[in-house]
Amino acid sequence: MFRIALKQPLGENVSLFEVEAPRVARRHRAGQFVMVRPHASSERIPLTIADVDRDRGTITLVVQAVGKTTIEMTEGFAEGDEFANVAGPLGNPTHIGVPGKPEDFRGTVACVAGGIGAAPMLPIVRAFRDAGHDVVTILGARRRDLLVFEDRLGAASNELLVCTDDGSAGRKGFVTDVLKDAIEGRRARGGDVDLAVAIGPPLMMKFCSKTTEPYGVATLVSLNTIMVDGTGMCGGCRVMVDGTARYVCVDGPEFDGHRVDFDGMMRRQAMYKPEEAASLARYRERDHTCRLEAPAAAAETEA
Amino acid sequence: MSEERRENPTPDELTARIEGRKDLKPKDRGQLPRIFWAEQDPAERVGNIREVPFAYTPIQARAEAVRCLSCKNEPCVSGCPVGVDVPGFLKLVADGDFRGAIRLIKETNLLPAICGRVCPQESQCQENCMVAKVHKDLGFAVSVGKIEAFLADWEREEGGVELPAVGAPTGRRVAIIGGGPSGLTCAGDLRRLGHEAVVFEAFHKAGGVLVYGIPEFRLPKSIVQAEVDNLAKMGVEFEFDTVVGQTFTVDELFDDGFDAVYVATGAGLPYFLNVPGEDMNGVYSANEYLTRANLMGAFRFPEEDTPVLRRDNVAVLGGGNVAMDAARTALRLGAKNVYLVYRRSRQEMPARLEEVHHAEQEGVQFRMLSAPVEILAGGDGWVRALRVQRCELGEPDEKGRRRPVPIEGAYEEIPVEIVIEAIGNGPNPLIPKTTPGLTTSRHGTLVVDEATMMTTRKGVFAGGDIVAGASTVILAMGHGRKAAGAIDAYLKSETPASSPELG
Numbered sequence: 001m002f003r004i005a006l007k008q009p010l011g012e013n014v015s016l017f018e019v020e021a022p023r024v025a026r027r028h029r030a031g032q033f034v035m036v037r038p039h040a041s042s043e044r045i046p047l048t049i050a051d052v053d054r055d056r057g058t059i060t061l062v063v064q065a066v067g068k069t070t071i072e073m074t075e076g077f078a079e080g081d082e083f084a085n086v087a088g089p090l091g092n093p094t095h096i097g098v099p100g101k102p103e104d105f106r107g108t109v110a111c112v113a114g115g116i117g118a119a120p121m122l123p124i125v126r127a128f129r130d131a132g133h134d135v136v137t138i139l140g141a142r143r144r145d146l147l148v149f150e151d152r153l154g155a156a157s158n159e160l161l162v163c164t165d166d167g168s169a170g171r172k173g174f175v176t177d178v179l180k181d182a183i184e185g186r187r188a189r190g191g192d193v194d195l196a197v198a199i200g201p202p203l204m205m206k207f208c209s210k211t212t213e214p215y216g217v218a219t220l221v222s223l224n225t226i227m228v229d230g231t232g233m234c235g236g237c238r239v240m241v242d243g244t245a246r247y248v249c250v251d252g253p254e255f256d257g258h259r260v261d262f263d264g265m266m267r268r269q270a271m272y273k274p275e276e277a278a279s280l281a282r283y284r285e286r287d288h289t290c291r292l293e294a295p296a297a298a299a300e301t302e303a
Numbered sequence: 304m305s306e307e308r309r310e311n312p313t314p315d316e317l318t319a320r321i322e323g324r325k326d327l328k329p330k331d332r333g334q335l336p337r338i339f340w341a342e343q344d345p346a347e348r349v350g351n352i353r354e355v356p357f358a359y360t361p362i363q364a365r366a367e368a369v370r371c372l373s374c375k376n377e378p379c380v381s382g383c384p385v386g387v388d389v390p391g392f393l394k395l396v397a398d399g400d401f402r403g404a405i406r407l408i409k410e411t412n413l414l415p416a417i418c419g420r421v422c423p424q425e426s427q428c429q430e431n432c433m434v435a436k437v438h439k440d441l442g443f444a445v446s447v448g449k450i451e452a453f454l455a456d457w458e459r460e461e462g463g464v465e466l467p468a469v470g471a472p473t474g475r476r477v478a479i480i481g482g483g484p485s486g487l488t489c490a491g492d493l494r495r496l497g498h499e500a501v502v503f504e505a506f507h508k509a510g511g512v513l514v515y516g517i518p519e520f521r522l523p524k525s526i527v528q529a530e531v532d533n534l535a536k537m538g539v540e541f542e543f544d545t546v547v548g549q550t551f552t553v554d555e556l557f558d559d560g561f562d563a564v565y566v567a568t569g570a571g572l573p574y575f576l577n578v579p580g581e582d583m584n585g586v587y588s589a590n591e592y593l594t595r596a597n598l599m600g601a602f603r604f605p606e607e608d609t610p611v612l613r614r615d616n617v618a619v620l621g622g623g624n625v626a627m628d629a630a631r632t633a634l635r636l637g638a639k640n641v642y643l644v645y646r647r648s649r650q651e652m653p654a655r656l657e658e659v660h661h662a663e664q665e666g667v668q669f670r671m672l673s674a675p676v677e678i679l680a681g682g683d684g685w686v687r688a689l690r691v692q693r694c695e696l697g698e699p700d701e702k703g704r705r706r707p708v709p710i711e712g713a714y715e716e717i718p719v720e721i722v723i724e725a726i727g728n729g730p731n732p733l734i735p736k737t738t739p740g741l742t743t744s745r746h747g748t749l750v751v752d753e754a755t756m757m758t759t760r761k762g763v764f765a766g767g768d769i770v771a772g773a774s775t776v777i778l779a780m781g782h783g784r785k786a787a788g789a790i791d792a793y794l795k796s797e798t799p800a801s802s803p804e805l806g
Contacts, residue, residue: 023550037507043599043608068608085507087544228599228609231505231546232731233515233571234591240582245575250732264582267684271584275610282605 001082005058010148013065014116015074016050022057024049024088030123031094031222031254034059035230037085038077043069046227046237048120048199048253049089050149059086062119062148068279075287090230091253096127098194099218099256107194108134110182110217111157112175112208114200115141118149120222121199125156128197134158136182136193140175140204144168175204176211183215193217198257202266209257219257223248225265226272239265311339317366324397329372333437338367340449345664349634352519352602355661359446359453361401368396370434370445378431379447384781387411389428389447396450402462405454409467413491414484414780416459416526419452421517422777423624423655441656459529469537470497475794478503478561480547480734483511484776485767486567487531488783489790490539496791499538501561503545508598511569513776515598516590518628520635521658524597548733553763562797563762563790566749567783570728570768576620580678581724585612585686589621589629589725596632614720615639618689619667620675621725622652627659629723630667641667642717646674646694646707670717672696674709678722688716730769738763748772755789756782762797764790 006018024034033048051060065074077083098105109128113121118139129135137157141147142165154160162170163178171178183193196219198208205221212219225237225248237248240261246252312320320335327335341357342348348355359367371393379389388407395404408415424430425441432444458464475498479486482504490500508514510527535541547553553564573588575581592611600607617633619626622645633641643662645652648671652659663669673691681687693713696705730747740760742750749758749765756764766782768774 023545027550041600041607085544087505087507087546088549090546090549228591228594229506229571231549231571231733233573234594235573235575235588236591238575238582245577245582261582264684268582268584271612272610275604279605279608279610 002086003082004079007079011145015063017061018058020057021059021086025052025054025057025059028052028089029093030127032089032091034086034088036083038073038083040084045069046230050119050122062116064116067276068283094124096131106132110193110196111137112179112198113139114175114204116148117200122149122152124197138175138178176207179211202262206262213258220254221257222254223252312336317362320366320369324369332370332372333434335370338363349665352635354523355520358456359449364450364453365397365399367446368393368450372433374433379428382427382431384778385411401454401457405458413488414530415451416455418777419448420522422448424448425656466533466537467495469494473497475562477563478556479565481567482509483569485779485783488780489565489787491534492784492787494537494539501540503542503547505546507543509541515594518597518632548737553738562794565786566734566765566769567767568731568734568769570773571731572729574727575724578675578677580680583678583680583686584684585721587723589625589723592629592723612721613637616719617721618642618644618717618719619723619725620644624654624658626725627654627662629725630662634665642670643667644670644673648672651704686720686722688718689722691715728773756786
C-alpha cells in the first residue's frame with residue numbers, strides 16, 4: 001500500500017498528493033509516470049510525476065478531478081489514506097537536449113504548460129535549467145484560480161510568462177499567443193527558441209505544435225493516453241506518430257509534436273465516454289445515497 | 304475430446320469396472336467405453352463466466368483411469384514437457400488412492416489444477432496414448448488432463464493440500480522477475496531447496512497470463528489464487544507493483560544481496576497486423592481485451608471501474624487459444640455475432656481441440672481461409688467492418704502447416720463494431736534493454752544455455768516465453784523447474800556473496 005503523506009487542494013477540482021513510494025522516488029527522472037490504482041476496484045490510470053523527495057521517499061502527483069477515478073481520488077482519499085497500487089517510474093525520461101544539435105549544445109527551451117500540465121512540467125523545467133539551458137516557461141489556464149504551480153515554476157525557470165483566457169491573471173490570451181511572441185521576440189533580438197516542450201490538454205499540445213511548426217522549432221509533447229498496464233502489454237495507448245503506431249507507455253510518453261496524429265489520439269481518448277459517464281453517475285448516486293443515509297442511520301442509533 | 308456427447312455407463316457399470324479392473328487384460332481395457340464429463344449447456348454458459356466443464360466425480364475419475372494400458376514404454380510420459388508419471392498416477396487413481404496420485408504428480412508438476420485445465424493434452428500426453436492409437440482416434444485417449452484436474456480439485460476441496468516440504472535454509476536469496484507460471488514454479492522449487500525466493504510482479508496480482516489472459520470460464524481465478532497462497536505459505540515472498548527494468552534493474556538486485564536472478568517476464572508485447580485502420584476506435588489487442596475483462600474485472604463493470612466495449616458484432620483475428628478465449632469472452636460480454644477470422648483452415652489452427660470445440664458449441668462463427676486486409680471505419684472513427692481476402696491452401700511452410708495463398712480479387716466485408724487481434728505476442732524488451740550482458744535472439748528472446756537456462760550473464764537465468772517466444776503454460780513451468788535445479792547447482796558452486804573474498 002502507498003500512503004498519502006500529504007494532500008493539498010490546488011484550486012478548483014485539483015489536488016496535490018505526496019505519496020510514499022520510495023522506490024519510484026529513487027529512480028524517477030523527469031518525464032516519467034506511474035500507474036495508479038487507488039483501490040481494489042479502480043481502474044489503473046497513468047499519472048505523470050510532478051516532483052519527488054528522495055529523502056522522504058515520496059512522489060508528488062497532481063490530480064484533476066475529471067472522471068470517476070480522479071474524482072474519487074480527490075474527494076475520497078485523505079492524508080494518511082493509502083492508494084492500493086502505484087507502479088513505476090514508467091516510460092522514458094525526457095531527453096534533456098535539443099534534437100538535431102550536439103549533446104553539449106545549450107540554448108533556449110520554451111516549456112509550455114496548460115492547466116495541470118504545469119505539474120509534470122516542473123521536473124522537466126528543472127532538468128533543462130540544471131543542464132544549463134535558458135528556460136522560459138509559459139503557463140496558461142482558463143482563469144486565475146486554475147493556475148497551478150505558478151510559484152514553483154517561477155522559481156525553477158529563467159523566465160515565467162503567465163496567461164489566462166479571461167485575463168484574470170497575466171496576459172489575456174492563449175499559451176500559443178505567448179509562445180509565438182516568445183519565438184518572434186527572441187528572433188528579433190538575434191536569439192531563438194531552440195526547443196519547445198508542451199504539456200497540457202491534447203488540443204493545447206496540438207496547437208502549440210502547429211504554432212512552432214512554421215518556425216521550425218522542434219517540439220516535444222508529453223502524451224497521456226488510456227492505458228491498462230503501462231508496460232507495453234496491452235497496446236491500448238497506441239498513437240499514430242508519422243503514420244506508425246507507437247506505444248505511449250514504452251516508446252513515449254514524449255513524442256515529436258509535429259508528427260503526432262492528435263485528432264486520432266483525441267478520438268481514441270473518447271472511446272469509453274459513455275462508460276465513463278455511467279460509472280460517474282453511479283458513483284454520484286451512491287455518494288448521494290450514502291450522505292442521505294449516514295445521518296439517518298446515526299439518528300436511528302441515537303434513538 | 305469427442306465431437307458428440309454420449310451416454311456414460313451406469314453407476315453400477317462404473318463400480319463393476321473399478322472392482323473388476325485387476326482381471327482386465329490390456330486388450331479389454333482399450334475397449335472400455337470412455338467416461339464423459341458433464342459440461343455447462345452452451346446456451347446457458349454464454350450468459351455466465353463460470354467454468355465450462357464440470358469435474359469428474361470420484362467414481363468417474365477412477366473408471367476413466369482404468370482405461371490406461373500402463374504401456375511399458377510410457378509414450379504419454381515422453382509427450383509431457385515435464386515428464387509427469389502418467390501411467391503411475393492413473394494406476395493410483397484407478398485404485399482409489401487419490402492422495403498417492405496427487406503426490407506423484409506433484410513430484411514433477413507443482414500446479415496440476417492449472418495444467419489439467421490449460422495444457423494442450425491432445426498434442427502432448429494424450430497424443431501418444433496407445434488407446435487412441437488402437438482406435439485411430441485421438442478422442443479415445445485416456446482423459447489425462449481431466450483426471451489431473453479432478454485430483455488437484457479433490458486435494459484442494461476435500462483431501463487438504465499438502466504443501467511440499469521446504470528445505471533447510473541455505474541463506475541464499477533468489478529474485479524471480481515475473482509472477483507467471485514459470486516464475487511461480489521456479490519460486491516453489493527454490494523454496495523446496497531451501498533458498499529464499501522473492502517474486503517481483505509488475506501487476507497488482509500474481510499469476511501472469513493465468514490471471515490477465517486465460518478467462519475465468521477456462522481457469523477459475525480462485526484456483527490460481529489458491530496456488531499462489533500455497534506458495535506464500537511455503538515462504539515465497541511477493542512484491543507487487545515492481546516493474547524490473549524501471550522500478551529497479553537486475554544489477555541493483557545483485558547489489559541488494561540477491562545471489563541469482565530468474566527472468567520470467569513472458570511474451571507480453573502484442574503484435575498487430577499492420578493493416579490500415581488499426582488505430583480506429585473499437586480495435587483491441589487480445590491482451591488488452593482479455594486483461595480488461597479478466598484481471599481488471601470488466602465483466603462486472605460498473606461494479607468494477609474498468610470498462611470494456613460491448614457490441615453486437617465482433618471479429619477476432621487468429622486461430623490460437625488466445626483467439627478462442629477472446630471470442631468466447633466476447634460472447635459472454637453480450638455479442639450476438641462473433642466471427643473467428645483465420646487465414647488458414649481449421650486443421651492448421653494451433654488452438655487446443657477442446658477450445659475450438661467449445662467455441663463452436665457456443666456459437667462462434669468460424670471464417671476460415673480469410674486474411675484480414677483492412678479495418679473499415681465510419682466517419683466517426685469507429686469500426687464498422689473488417690475487410691478480408693479469401694485464401695486457399697498452398698504448399699506447406701517450414702513448420703509443415705499449409706500456407707494460405709490469397710485469391711486475387713476475392714474480397715469480402717464482415718460488418719463488425721469490434722476487432723480483436725490475437726495474432727501473437729513478442730517477448731517483453733524491458734529486461735534485455737536495461738540489463739547489460741544479456742544476449743537476445745533476432746526475435747528478441749533471451750539466449751540461454753538449454754541445460755541450465757542460464758543467460759549469457761552469470762547468475763542470471765531465464766525461462767518461459769521470454770526464452771521460448773509465445774509457448775505454453777506447461778513449457779514455461781518446465782523451464783522454471785529446470786532453472787530452479789540449475790540455480791541450486793550454481794549457488795552451491797559459488798562462494799556466498801556475503802562471505803569474505805579469499806586471497
